[in-house]
Amino acid sequence: MFKKVLIANRGEIALRIIRACKELDVPTVAIHSEADAITLYVKKADEACLVGPGPVAGYLNIYRIIDLATQKGVDAIHPGYGFLAENHEFAEACQENGITFIGPTPQAIRDMGDKILARQMMKRAGVPVVPGIEHALDSLTEAETIATEIGYPVMLKASAGGGGRGLRLCHTTEELKKNFEMASSEALKAFGKGDVYIEKYIESPRHIEFQILADNYGNIVHLGERDCSIQRRHQKLIEVAPSPFLDKELRERMGEMAIKAAKAAGYTNAGTVEFLVDKDRNFYFLEMNTRVQVEHTITEEVTGIDIVKEMIRIAAGEKLSFTQDDVQISGCAIECRVNAEDPRNGFLPTTGRITAYYSPGGFGVRIDGNVYRGYVVPPYYDSMLAKMTVWGRTWDEVVARTARSLDEFVIRGVKTTIPFYRMIMRDESFKKGEFDTHYIENNFNELLYEDEMEKIDLVFAIAAAITAYSYR
Ligand code: ADP
Ligand code: ADP
Ligand code: MG
Numbered sequence: 274m275f276k277k278v279l280i281a282n283r284g285e286i287a288l289r290i291i292r293a294c295k296e297l298d299v300p301t302v303a304i305h306s307e308a309d310a311i312t313l314y315v316k317k318a319d320e321a322c323l324v325g326p327g328p329v330a331g332y333l334n335i336y337r338i339i340d341l342a343t344q345k346g347v348d349a350i351h352p353g354y355g356f357l358a359e360n361h362e363f364a365e366a367c368q369e370n371g372i373t374f375i376g377p378t379p380q381a382i383r384d385m386g387d388k389i390l391a392r393q394m395m396k397r398a399g400v401p402v403v404p405g406i407e408h409a410l411d412s413l414t415e416a417e418t419i420a421t422e423i424g425y426p427v428m429l430k431a432s433a434g435g436g437g438r439g440l441r442l443c444h445t446t447e448e449l450k451k452n453f454e455m456a457s458s459e460a461l462k463a464f465g466k467g468d469v470y471i472e473k474y475i476e477s478p479r480h481i482e483f484q485i486l487a488d489n490y491g492n493i494v495h496l497g498e499r500d501c502s503i504q505r506r507h508q509k510l511i512e513v514a515p516s517p518f519l520d521k522e523l524r525e526r527m528g529e530m531a532i533k534a535a536k537a538a539g540y541t542n543a544g545t546v547e548f549l550v551d552k553d554r555n556f557y558f559l560e561m562n563t564r565v566q567v568e569h570t571i572t573e574e575v576t577g578i579d580i581v582k583e584m585i586r587i588a589a590g591e592k593l594s595f596t597q598d599d600v601q602i603s604g605c606a607i608e609c610r611v612n613a614e615d616p617r618n619g620f621l622p623t624t625g626r627i628t629a630y631y632s633p634g635g636f637g638v639r640i641d642g643n644v645y646r647g648y649v650v651p652p653y654y655d656s657m658l659a660k661m662t663v664w665g666r667t668w669d670e671v672v673a674r675t676a677r678s679l680d681e682f683v684i685r686g687v688k689t690t691i692p693f694y695r696m697i698m699r700d701e702s703f704k705k706g707e708f709d710t711h712y713i714e715n716n717f718n719e720l721l722y723e724d725e726m727e728k729i730d731l732v733f734a735i736a737a738a739i740t741a742y743s744y745r
Contacts, residue, residue, distance in 0.1 A: 274589050275299050275349040275373070279342045280318070281363075282353030283332060284643045285660060286565070287314040290351045293581040302345050304338060306331050308651045313643050320345060328653035332356045335363050339370050349373040349588060351581075355655070358564040359386050359435070375588040377542045377563050385538055385561040389432040389470050395558045398537035400530055403549060403557040405472035413453050416471055420449055423473045429453065431460035432468035437507035439463060442474055475557065477709040478549040480504065481516050482562075483531035484572045485544045486583055488593045493535050495528045496572045496580070497602045502710050503697070505620065510690065510713070511697065512568040512608045514575050517668060517706025518550065527556055534558060543569075543584045567610065570641060570662040574606035605671040606664045609679065609694045611642075612656040616693040617720045622656040625649065628686035633678035637664040637671075650687050658689065672704055685730065692724050693717070 278294050279302040280287045287303060291314060294301045303318035308328045315321045322341045324331030331337065333356060342350055350367055352358040352375070361383040367374040376382070385391050393407045404423050409432065410416050420427045420443070429452050431439030439460050443449040453469075461467035484496040500516035501509045515524070531546040538544075538561060545566050547559040569580045578600070587593070614620040630646040642659025644650070650658065663678055665671030676698035682691050697703050700716065 275585070277302060277345065277347045277349075278375070278585070279304065279338070279345065279347040279350045280314075280353065281332070281338050281350050281357055282355070283309050284312075284314065284654065285641045285657070286353040286355075286567075288317060288643055289641055290353060290581055291317050293579060293585060296579075297582060297585060299585070302341070302347055304331065304341065306653075308653060312648070313645065328651065335360070335366050338363075339366055339372065342372055343370060347372060349375055349585070351375040351585070352564065354564050354567060355436075359562070361386065373588050375542070375584050377538075377540055377544060381538050381540050381544075382563045385544075385563045386435075387432055387468075388430060388434065388560055389468060391538070391561060392470075392558070394537050395534055398533055400534045400537065400558050401556065403472045403475060403559060406470050409468035409470060410453075413450060416449055416453050417446060419471050420446070423471070426474035426476075428472045428474045429456045429469055430472055431456065431464055431466075432470060433460065433464035433466040435464075437504075440507055475549045475551050477711055478502075478551050479516065479518050479709055480509075480547065480559070481519065481527070481550050481556070482545050482547040482566075483528055484566075484569065484580065485531060485535045485540065485546060486578075486580070486587070486593060487535055487541045487544070488587050489541055489590060490592055492593045492596075493532050493540070494593060494595070494597045494600055495531050496576045496578060496600055498524065498527065499568055499571055501568060502708050503703075503712055504710050505713050507710075509568065510610055510612075511694065512571055513671075514571040514606050515602055523554060523556075530556070530558075534561060542587050543580055567657070567660065568608050570639065570660060571606035571608045574639065574662055574664040575602050575604055576600055577603070604664055604666045605668050606662060607671050607675045608660055608662045609675065610657050610690070611659045611661060611682070611684070611694075612690045613650045613658050613687045614656050614690055615688040616690055617724075618688075620690075622652070623650070623687045623689075624652045625687045627684060629683055630685075631681070631683035632659075633661065633681035635678070635681075637674055638678050639663070644684075658684065658687075668706060669704075672698055688724075693720060696720075 277300045280290045300319040303321040304324045305315045306328045357363040361379040364374040364379040426444045429441040441452040456469045457467040480501045487493040499514045501512045503511040534546045545562040548556045550556045613623045627648045632640045639662040644658045663675045679695045
């Protein structure tokens, strides 16, 4: 096992990794910006180092991070998700400095980070991919020809895209023309690479992904699927496991394909193979994420396997201690990403001090977060405050338990997505397990819920005013 692990990340995922290390009895080093200096994950790590400059650049500073790791006698780095997690140069730099990168090889990160190359590799291996092309478009004329061939609507996609960005839906030639101009220059700006390709737009699909674990000795297992169809602007909000849409037969076929995909990528450590599944239950490879995923917690809840600990063990050279047959799915889990966003104001990110915080509890409720009363939500990072993962023996039970837990959850001072999720848990289609990637835009265009926290805040404000007036 490792002597000491540095976590090249922040927030809830840093805390998640620290917890895994503690259970493995491995000391940890956290890195942090000035803005993050007094947050929970920094306190929970055995050691902490400031990485500057500024709130973000430090977390992306490969050489400074490797330098700190060397100074601190660290022999492995966990990158979390986001930041440097899918940066093959970082994984390479770790290797060159004799530090183990807790993740796949630089080669696998680079290959799967290039969606065009990933499509080529999957097609060659016999994994069905979304109909489209496996090279970068070089002209609008070419784009038009291909779009006509595969049929509208189509999607223009940045080969290096991620996080729901770099995707453009085109219904007509006019839209294709309009988008083509911008797609490449935007991709170059956002991802450092201008390559854009074209894919058939699958109507009303489900996003269903498989969690993979692979050791360095050729053993690969999958831990079943997660249904991540509840999205807004191609970003996941709520994820469930298992998918209410799959039956045993399709699950087995997709699981086998996911393992085939991981083999084709020469994959080791934890990864996720994402698929789109259409109404007729055809499934297509979408992309592979070469890191721990935000929503890994629901898979942990239904399999009982600690994915982050497995990542560390695999990186330390241990063999997988279980086979595919040992992996049993038990019950259902739902994750809600509690974001500091105002759903009734276009999900605009909110910032400020958390004035009250009460986290739900009881049977089957798990919180992965880095916030508490007094925490100031900074404007620099993504808006996720906490993940609430709930387990139940059946789908009906987990939905009811999630609704109950959301009702208990109190966060005041900043607006959050909690009231919105309370509505979803009471929505008939959701309760029946009927949703595709358009669920939110089709069902929640107008958000008319009452935020009882607003009323309470108003009462407190009036009380404070009266008190101030009477003691004048
Ligand atoms: P997951 O499937 O794990 O939910 P997300 O797409 O939500 O993955 O990404 C996790 C985090 O990584 C988010 O903070 C997201 O903004 C960030 N991220 C992922 N890919 C990229 C990318 N290519 N560029 C910038 N940020 C990214
Ligand atoms: P990212 O790298 O940003 O995660 P993905 O390729 O995984 O991008 O796609 C993100 C989401 O966008 C999918 O979950 C799905 O909702 C939508 N999407 C992407 N490609 C297609 C497609 N060809 N047809 C329909 N929806 C798509
Ligand atoms: Mg994706």
